[in-house]
Amino acid sequence: MKISFVSAGTATGTGVAIAFTKSKFSAAATEYDAVSNGQVKKAAKAADFTGKSGSSFDVYAPDGASTKRLVVMGAGDRVKFDAEKFGAKAVKSLLMSGESTVTLHLDGMDLSPDDAARAALGGVLAAYRFDNYRTKLTKDQKPSITTLKIAYDTPAKARASYANFYGPIAEGTCLARDLVSEPPNKLNPESYAARIKAMAVPGLKIEVIGEKKLASMGMHAFVGVGLGSNYESKMVVMTWSGGKKGEKPACIIGKGVTFDAGGISLKPGAGMWDMKGDMGGSAAVVGAMHTIAARKAKANVIGIVGLVENMPDAGAQRPGDIVTSMSGQTIEVQNTDAEGRLVLCDVLHYARTKYKPKAMVNLATLTGAILVALGHEHAGLFSNNDDVAQQLLTASEESTEKLWRLPLHSVYDKLLDSKNADMKNIGGRLAGSITAAQFLQRFVGDTPWAHLDIAGAAWDPASADPRNPAWASGFGARLLNRWIADNYEG
Ligand code: BES
Ligand code: MN
Ligand code: ZN
Numbered sequence: 001m002k003i004s005f006v007s008a009g010t011a012t013g014t015g016v017a018i019a020f021t022k023s024k025f026s027a028a029a030t031e032y033d034a035v036s037n038g039q040v041k042k043a044a045k046a047a048d049f050t051g052k053s054g055s056s057f058d059v060y061a062p063d064g065a066s067t068k069r070l071v072v073m074g075a076g077d078r079v080k081f082d083a084e085k086f087g088a089k090a091v092k093s094l095l096m097s098g099e100s101t102v103t104l105h106l107d108g109m110d111l112s113p114d115d116a117a118r119a120a121l122g123g124v125l126a127a128y129r130f131d132n133y134r135t136k137l138t139k140d141q142k143p144s145i146t147t148l149k150i151a152y153d154t155p156a157k158a159r160a161s162y163a164n165f166y167g168p169i170a171e172g173t174c175l176a177r178d179l180v181s182e183p184p185n186k187l188n189p190e191s192y193a194a195r196i197k198a199m200a201v202p203g204l205k206i207e208v209i210g211e212k213k214l215a216s217m218g219m220h221a222f223v224g225v226g227l228g229s230n231y232e233s234k235m236v237v238m239t240w241s242g243g244k245k246g247e248k249p250a251c252i253i254g255k256g257v258t259f260d261a262g263g264i265s266l267k268p269g270a271g272m273w274d275m276k277g278d279m280g281g282s283a284a285v286v287g288a289m290h291t292i293a294a295r296k297a298k299a300n301v302i303g304i305v306g307l308v309e310n311m312p313d314a315g316a317q318r319p320g321d322i323v324t325s326m327s328g329q330t331i332e333v334q335n336t337d338a339e340g341r342l343v344l345c346d347v348l349h350y351a352r353t354k355y356k357p358k359a360m361v362n363l364a365t366l367t368g369a370i371l372v373a374l375g376h377e378h379a380g381l382f383s384n385n386d387d388v389a390q391q392l393l394t395a396s397e398e399s400t401e402k403l404w405r406l407p408l409h410s411v412y413d414k415l416l417d418s419k420n421a422d423m424k425n426i427g428g429r430l431a432g433s434i435t436a437a438q439f440l441q442r443f444v445g446d447t448p449w450a451h452l453d454i455a456g457a458a459w460d461p462a463s464a465d466p467r468n469p470a471w472a473s474g475f476g477a478r479l480l481n482r483w484i485a486d487n488y489e490g
Helices: 027-035 039-046 083-094 113-127 155-181 189-197 211-216 220-225 272-277 280-294 340-355 369-374 386-399 410-416 432-441 477-487
Strands: 002-006 014-020 056-060 069-074 101-105 147-151 205-209 234-241 250-260 300-310 321-324 330-333 359-364 379-383 403-405 449-453
Touching (some): 027 069, 039 056, 069 083, 083 101, 083 113, 113 155, 189 300, 220 300, 220 340, 234 280, 250 272, 280 300, 340 359, 379 386, 386 403
Parallel strands (some): 002 147, 014 101, 250 300
Antiparallel strands (some): 234 300
């Protein structure tokens, strides 16, 4: 979908104007009413239209305008107007309408250039579909909108805001959605690494580290997870050096299990197909690195993803195996399905010892228990540092990707005790998301760190948010970008 910012009065195709419950029509709707000799108000009356959010009415071929169809959309209370959600709703409702050009009229409404840019972002997020493997869609099952125009008072300013910030966010989020949606026969650790390597954003350096090297570096917890797979495990390091030379970076780290069958501790069959999305944390990191590089952020950021497939096989690791992590700590693998923490513990140790980051944040579809606690609505936030936790909560507000903080506490440590090794990789039935976080904490030392458990947020088959597609949300890319923008640039 092509985005363009235009000045008022240049609508073609379908126009969308706004109406509010109290102050009623926006400038554009009022203008259409004037040129059409009152057709808009007449239609509003006939439709018993009040401006309530979710309601709308159409005026086809309004007199005095070149617009084929004017849609007046109710947006509720003027003071609560959210341009991004409005853009998303408008595009979502017209996506299959047959119309190719849609103009959103945001002019004459005292909106900021950022609001206009965010309306475009909302539109792009709402237009997202993963149709790559659908060969039989009929014309009316395919999106018809090819151009989204935003009519705004100072289009150049809105265009700049979109080009410099919100456009790259749209790209990063859609990239993350694409990666999460790819089927696991197409996206495996090797093809995934190649795809990241091919990501052509000027200045973004990408290094792929293969399985043998990972083993030689001592990352046996990580490598153990992939032993049952036909694909080599890979760690990919993305380096963006947009900040001061020599300044310590922020690290963002993602779990990239391209398929989680559970390994020898095999998962039940029903719903197992969703485990293609078990690389959602890594997708958020890749998406964020894309966004950060595309907007040339003035910050030093390292993105690291651990890519691996968790399969049962004669070569696979067994429950009862003891592995030595890169940190030297030993782990009894009591359940091969608790594999995310085994991958992350080595990547976290690597990141902290190699880069000495100012702070590091990892994202992972880590536990089913976080879905029990928070559903698909919030991701769980765990942190050893109140400043980093607060930074992320603020970034969460701004980016509209919701987080909820949960505790870390030494009282949970005993649940990880093993008779045979320094720890075991499962904590039992209770507090499953916390024991997983507690496990990770053992590998971060005193580095300011946060863990985001996105097992619920990475996909939602029934999201009520008009910006979200039917499954993969791309959660995290936008949040990480905002966290970097707010705290590491300047
Ligand atoms: N990838 C899963 C967690 C998950 C569950 C993600 C549902 C998305 C939706 C993870 O590797 C896993 O299997 N966790 C186990 C841990 C348990 C064995 C301690 C779980 O949550 O059941
Ligand atoms: Mn698992
Ligand atoms: Zn998993």
